[in-house]
Amino acid sequence: MSAPSAIAPFTGVPALLDDLRREAPEIEVRESSSETAVFAFDAGTAPRRGGPALDGPTVAFPATVGDVQQLVRLAARHGVSVVPRGAGTGLSGGATAQPDQLVISTDRLDRIVEVSPADEVAVVEPGVLNAALNERLAPLGLFYAPDPASWRISTIGGNIATNAGGLRCAKYGVTRESVLALDVVLADGSLVSVGHRSIKGVTGLDLVSLFVGSEGVLGIVVGATVRIRPLPVARRTLTAFFDSTDAGAAAIGAITASRVRPSVIEFLDEITLDGIDAAQGSGLSARGAALLLIELDGFGIDEQTAELTTALVAAGARVEVENDADAEVLWELRRSGRRFDAGSWFAGGDVAVPKSRIAELFAGFPAIAARFGVSVSAVAHAGDGNLHPVISLPIPAGADPAVVPPAVHDASDAVVRAALAVGGTVSGEHGIGTVKRALAAEELTVRVREAQLAVKNALDPAGLFNPGKAL
Amino acid sequence: MSAPSAIAPFTGVPALLDDLRREAPEIEVRESSSETAVFAFDAGTAPRRGGPALDGPTVAFPATVGDVQQLVRLAARHGVSVVPRGAGTGLSGGATAQPDQLVISTDRLDRIVEVSPADEVAVVEPGVLNAALNERLAPLGLFYAPDPASWRISTIGGNIATNAGGLRCAKYGVTRESVLALDVVLADGSLVSVGHRSIKGVTGLDLVSLFVGSEGVLGIVVGATVRIRPLPVARRTLTAFFDSTDAGAAAIGAITASRVRPSVIEFLDEITLDGIDAAQGSGLSARGAALLLIELDGFGIDEQTAELTTALVAAGARVEVENDADAEVLWELRRSGRRFDAGSWFAGGDVAVPKSRIAELFAGFPAIAARFGVSVSAVAHAGDGNLHPVISLPIPAGADPAVVPPAVHDASDAVVRAALAVGGTVSGEHGIGTVKRALAAEELTVRVREAQLAVKNALDPAGLFNPGKAL
Incomplete structure (x- = not known):
């Protein structure tokens, strides 16, 4: 290129x-x-x-x-x-x-062109905010599932360009699973419509899936037909606190082994809980050293709660069903609790690994932290093996905050390589952009990159x- | 090409x-x-x-x-x-x-290489039968969701090549939604691995989705990592019989308007029920002129049954929960009940339309039948708007059975064009192959076909x- x-x-x-x-x-x-x-x-x-x-x-x-x-x-x-x-x-x-x-x-280009409950689709221009679509849908008892943490401020078009994930992906899929058809302006200025308004359709090569996640290198999406769904009949937030990060990470496997598939499974490790408490004045770390923050939804919510609680307690958790007000606070802490204070350097990440290897990745953080002299922690979309590591290092007095020491980025790369080593990928949902091109080249073979090019x-x-x- | x-x-x-x-x-x-x-x-x-x-x-x-x-x-x-x-x-x-x-x-190439419940994946060679994978998974409490009607005799590789659908797609997605990674031999003989063993992953263009459904024109799939899921805690079969095809087709919208999402919704019209009874000696048509055959699964099966029954009864249905033995008979009648007897010419089809237009398509069948002097009926995967029409015409005494009259194929094409006219597609799940190339050219613009080529x-x-x- x-x-x-x-x-x-x-x-x-x-x-x-x-x-x-x-x-x-x-x-x-x-x-x-x-x-x-x-x-x-x-x-x-x-x-x-x-x-x-x-x-x-x-x-x-x-x-x-x-x-x-x-x-x-x-x-x-x-x-x-x-x-x-x-x-x-x-x-x-x-x-x-x-x-x-x-x-x-x-x-x-920010019009919601159509909402069709009968077809279970919405037709939108690319500049529509993810939140704006969901605001339109909620009174109809419907929702659009992909929910990147930026959902209040990011656009459907941008979500499509990056194949954005989010919290609910393990149950409802990433953006690709919710896009049925696209209008795209190609490099010669022509406009093509690809895909189908029907839920199913196979007519030659699947250009819709190809455009989703293509980060703007193939064309400009100017319209999208997306799948919408009925709001679940019930939602319930559970907390499962553990005595250590290792114990919490291991318990993710207990959820997989159960028959319950939560809509959201977020894992927050010890350093993350401490950091949120420090930034927000919350008291999470008093309840445990690590947290699985879980949302169940759909029918049979009591049955789901019972089966999942049994599995988690057997894995060493203290499980509580949170009331609506507490749940709202907890989800807000999860989404925006980690403030990157001005007193430290930071590097964020976005790796994904096979679900069974999540615990292994967390277990490796202390060694990486020690090797580079930094702090390493992560929150994980545990249902789909997607971790967002954070590397941080306090800025010493007199140091230039704009000059991030190499150790911060080296530690971040070390986490990515640890993910690759267990069969993971350099980007779970943020994409490659400019930032991850070098790391993508470590993951993909020359022949795969040739094919993409x-x-x-x-x-x-x-x-x-x-x-x-x-x- | x-x-x-x-x-x-x-x-x-x-x-x-x-x-x-x-x-x-x-x-x-x-x-x-x-x-x-x-x-x-x-x-x-x-x-x-x-x-x-x-x-x-x-x-x-x-x-x-x-x-x-x-x-x-x-x-x-x-x-x-x-x-x-x-x-x-x-x-x-x-x-x-x-x-x-x-x-x-x-x-x-028929080995099941690996089953990993912890990663929720199976790794298979392409010649593995869909049924063979599910037989291996069932004792583990797991299943592979894509279930084309041919699941007992079709291969995972073939399912991938056609992006095969099936009965459960509306809830669990088509084959594409269950394929995480592929090993593919390209035209220069090189072997590439694309995709991820993690549930999520965005590393450049999505070649996995591109290969799925590509009907063997891009490469040869020699290995696949597919997503597997826990078997639902409960399954239940409901029948909803109606007094007419029109009433039954209209009731599909009542399911959409409810908050229940069945794992399977099959709609059988009057001619189909009569044909199954004639071929199998069953007594479906005595119970009604049209049938919605529904499978619910998952948690809260009683709540689901209650909400769906209310919606269907309001739409004019006679609803019954079937016992396991009766349910098994009904599903077998649905999958293979339509025998194409030697006394008639037949043409089958595979269109998909936006869900709200299903009833309209069925309502148009009598006019097409009258115009071409044939019988027109269909079963529909109603949850995703995918219809399998059947055109038939009795072979008169003395006629050569091998010479199918043009009216049969013309009527079949008329059904496809009726689907296109309501925003549908010429193939919901069978693919284009050689048979539908001309019709695909009616659906796709020149510029889209250029892009595919x-x-x-x-x-x-x-x-x-x-x-x-x-x-």
Whole structure:
């Protein structure tokens, strides 16, 4: 794959803008300047403090599908590469752009076109927030299942680009399992509709699944038909506290061995519980050294509770059913309790491993921490083996907070390699973007990367879309 | 896409066989002859009676992954195109081969390599029968969800090639939702492993989903890591009989509007019930003119039964919970009750439509029947909008049974076009193969077909794999 600017002579953007103002003056554009610097970053790559006032890319805000097609054609004409962008909440650098690139923002494409309870589908534009769709669906007794932690602020289009996961995936699947059909603008500016409004459909190669998770390198999603579901008849939150991280991690296997499949199984280790308590003033660590925070849903909630409680108690847990108010607090602590305070350096992660190896990965953290002189902890979407490790290191007095010591990133890489060593993957749900390209190359063989590139080149022979990302 | 023999001079096979005997004499091969004629057909394209003794293709039976790689390399060397084949139970001609082609059968690749309850995965070779995997899993309290009607005789590899559906898909997803990782031999003979043993994983483009349902045009699946699940704590069969096909079809919407999601919802119309009774001596039509045959599973089975019964009764149904013995008979009647007697011509189908349009499709059958002078009926996997229509016409005395009148196929095409007209697709789960290529071209735009071909050509530039199929 070409480097970011390989197809884009820097002079391309001014000529593109000239044509754009003549041919489509109604499309809002912000020219490259320090004011667009935010588009050079995403939530995972933004500098922690102000930093120098870089020039960002040129950014266009199309309001219609036709606008997107026109922008893509103009970009192709002038050799300007295109970075599709949703809300910029990604964590792997997938939606970040250089000054000589054109960002196509989906901000204005934010209509919920249709909700069809009878077909169990919703049709949305890509800029619709995940939360906005669920707000529309809730009064109808329906929901859209994929729930990345960013669901309040991330877009369906961005969720599709990264095949976003979330908390409920083990039961309801990741974004791919909820996308039935897509409208996509290809690199020649043509618009294609792929997939089906029916729940099933096999008509040649599955381009829908190919576009989902493709991080903007194959085309720009401008419309999506997604599957919606009835809200469960009941939801119940259980806590299972353990005396140690090891005991809690081992108990994940007890859930797998039961016949209960919770909608959410979150595992928080000892360092994570301490960190949340320190940041939020909560008292989790007084209840135990590690926590499995579980949501059950659906019919037979009492039967489910009984069977799961038996399994967890046998594994050494103290199990409680939480009331609604306490449950809400607990889930909020889980989603946003880990504050990255200004007094430490941090590196986050996103590995996934076979379920039986989760405990092994946690058991290896102290050795990695000792080797690099850092703190290593994680929360895990335990139902699907997806861990979000956090490496941290207190900033010594007088040190420059902007200069993160290599030990922090080296420890983070060591966790990723530990995941690979037990048959895991370098990214469970955040994607490769720019941040994980080197690690992806450790996971994938040359022949697999060649095959991925061949598919990319087949659909985008000029390398117009999001060069330097994902592959 | 090239025609079947475009890359394969007929002389290619003898030279290939010479090399094969020299380089890999241990690989079992049957040369092209009338004895391999069965490989010129699948279950959907086989002649109803003996027919002329055609010469079939050359067929190889590799016993190892290395054998498959060697066969592919030899085929590429000699310009002989390759048709991968499982059990040959497909219905769209996807695994059928010409005399100048090489069939690579997965018959000998039939090992269940591993079952890991802790990881919720099984690792299988492609020739493993769907039923054989489930027989291995049942004593462990586990199952593999995809259940095409052919599950007793079809292979996991064939199920993957067609992204096979089945009865339980509405709740558990189609084959794609159960495949985590694949080992695939590519057109250059190289072996790649794609996907993850973890439940989640996003590492570049999703080649697993691309290979699933690709009907053998991209590569040969030689290994699969599939997701397995705990057997439900309870299963229960309900019958809902209605006074008319229309009333029954309309009641499908009542299930959708409830919060119950059955594992199976099969709809059998009046003509289907009469046909089953005539073929099997059963008494279904005495109980009603149309039947929703429903399986509930999981926790809270009494709550589920109560809520669903209320919804169905309000929609005009007579609902009964069936005992285990009766349920077994009913499911067997559903799966194999429709015998295609020698006294009629038949054409089968496999369309899918948005769920809300199922009733409309059934309502249109009488007009199509009248227009073409045939009988039109269907069973439907109602949970996902997938209908299997049957067109039939009694063979008049003295007519040649082998010469099917155009009206039969024209009526079948009319049903497909009716499905397209309501936003449906030409194939819900059987695939395109050779049989539905013309109809697929009515559904897909030129640009979509170009994109599919570009992906095909990217992975198989010489058109080695299964030319003339699917695309």
